[in-house]
Amino acid sequence: MQAQSYAPTAVALHWLLVLLVLTLYGLGWYMVGIPKGTPPVAYFYNLHKSIGIVAALPIVLLIWWRVTHTPPPLPGSLPAWQARAAHINHLLFYICLVVLVVSGFVESNFTRFGIRFFGYPLPIVGWEDKTVYRIFNRIHVYTSYVFAALMAIHIAAALKHLLVNRDGVFQRMWPWRSHARTLSETEA
Ligand code: HEM
Known part of the structure; x- marks a missing residue:
């Protein structure tokens, strides 16, 4: 029997976030290696910050979707521990995504550079404080490692x-499936 699929809204948000998150990792890992004080630093940091802020919208929408909908059931053949592991992994995903956006936003507001959102300077809601910056910077960087590990487990599964x-189960989240049954948008 064909597994029931995720609703198109959830599938679209999932793949949009994959795209944004991979771009953020690419930029994040690239920009921290650029020598400080050179012109590309500001450009790539602000691009990363801008895309990170944009990602907040699909993150909130996906969490909203997940809270208001029941995902299609996993096959009964799946061992209970694997279903539980998947559930915990997904929960940690959402937590990491929120922590990444919030910590990135906070750390950026406790430096004198602030955020230029695609070229437009946003008001700085903090002040220059190395300690606050460092705390949220560490949270951001370590969460990015945890999230990368969770993604590796998720992809392997x-x-x-x-x-x-x-x-x-794979096809439930695949956008180009052919005849899979779809969970109704309104089904909760
Ligand atoms: C899903 C969202 C996000 C992801 C996946 C992400 C990912 C990353 C990664 C992988 C790094 C490099 C860490 C390292 O190895 O040193 C990084 C650094 C950074 N991110 Fe993000 N980020 C996100 C959102 C944001 C947001 C919203 C902002 C600010 C508005 C931001 C600001 C920064 C800053 C300032 C750094 C540089 C840290 C440093 O210089 O050590 N990030 N991010």
Whole structure:
């Protein structure tokens, strides 16, 4: 039997976030390696900050979707511990995403540089404070490591469903599925 799929709203938000998060990792890891005080630093940092702020919207929408909808059930053949692990992994995903956006925003507001949102300077809501900056910077960086590890587990599990279990769980979140049954947008 074909597994029930996620609603198109959830699928669209999921893949939009994949795109934004991969871009943020690419920029994040690239920009911290640029020599400080050179012109590209400000450009790439502000691009990262701007895209990070944009990502807040799909993050909030996806969390809202998840809170107001029940995801399609996992196949009964799946061991209970794996269903539980998936649930915990997804919960940690949401927590990490919120922590990443909030900590990035806070750390940026406790330096004199602030945020130029795609070129427009945003009002700085903090003040220059190295200690506050450092605390939120560490939170941001370590959460990015935890989130990367969670993503690796998530991708490995998804590929196991696709290649080993072949139970349709992978296709539930795949945008180009053909005849999968879709959970109604209004079904809660
Ligand atoms: C889902 C959202 C986000 C992700 C996945 C993300 C990811 C990352 C990563 C991977 C790094 C490099 C960490 C390292 O290895 O040193 C980084 C650094 C940074 N991010 Fe983000 N970020 C996000 C949102 C934001 C937001 C919203 C802001 C600010 C508005 C921001 C500001 C910064 C800053 C200032 C740094 C530089 C830290 C340093 O210089 O050590 N980030 N981010």
